Amino acid sequence: MNTSSSNKEDYLKAIYENNGVDAYVPNKILANTLNVSPASVTEMVEKLQADGLLDYKPYTGAKLTETGRNHTIQVIRNHRIIETFLFEKLGYSLLDLHRLSEEMEHIKDTVFFSKLYHFLGEPKTCPHGGIIPTETHYNELYTTPLTSYIPGQTVTLKRVVDTASLLEFLASINLQVGDKLTIQNKDAFNEIISFTINDGQTVFHINEKQAGMLFADK
Numbered sequence: 456m457n458t459s460s461s462n463k464e465d466y467l468k469a470i471y472e473n474n475g476v477d478a479y480v481p482n483k484i485l486a487n488t489l490n491v492s493p494a495s496v497t498e499m500v501e502k503l504q505a506d507g508l509l510d511y512k513p514y515t516g517a518k519l520t521e522t523g524r525n526h527t528i529q530v531i532r533n534h535r536i537i538e539t540f541l542f543e544k545l546g547y548s549l550l551d552l553h554r555l556s557e558e559m560e561h562i563k564d565t566v567f568f569s570k571l572y573h574f575l576g577e578p579k580t581c582p583h584g585g586i587i588p589t590e591t592h593y594n595e596l597y598t599t600p601l602t603s604y605i606p607g608q609t610v611t612l613k614r615v616v617d618t619a620s621l622l623e624f625l626a627s628i629n630l631q632v633g634d635k636l637t638i639q640n641k642d643a644f645n646e647i648i649s650f651t652i653n654d655g656q657t658v659f660h661i662n663e664k665q666a667g668m669l670f671a672d673k
Contacts, residue, residue: 465489466499467508467527468534470517472585472616474598476524479516487664488616528588534560534617535581535588536572542582543575549582549615549631550622584614584632584670601636601648601666608673609637616668628652628659636671 508523597613
């Protein structure tokens, strides 16, 4: 897989993870997720639309076409099966999973991934909480971002977007999928959300850009 193709697949995965199967994902969200400029997003989504992988509407965003969805499902399925194996069987951390899975997801052996999936017991989700998709079951199970909750609410972290910068932050505060978060404050002016973890006393802070890539459930 050359660099250009890998870069395109990063965009497709980001669109998928932000509910781009059913809805248009704004360029701003893609820019935040991928840590790139809005101009770069526009350039790439136009290329992907020309390839028939996206339906792109200026000022609205991008949505996967059926062709794009099927291609992305296969890449994400491979990626998340590898992640699950590395995490459950080899003990890699969530942060370390990212790089290795990116390298291994492009193996062109469908039998390998099928055998590995059955070996793992056919898990429903990966260590980051994302669904391990099939052609018929591909919508993410958890789609409500942390930004949707208000001070005083306690929620369970169910899914995180698989990006290196976000995973580094989560590792730095020891926040993991399955932890309970209690929202303490939302500073709209500075776009900061404050929370505690698992009824602890330490208050942590996250910006709304990062919080939009964490998905929780009551």
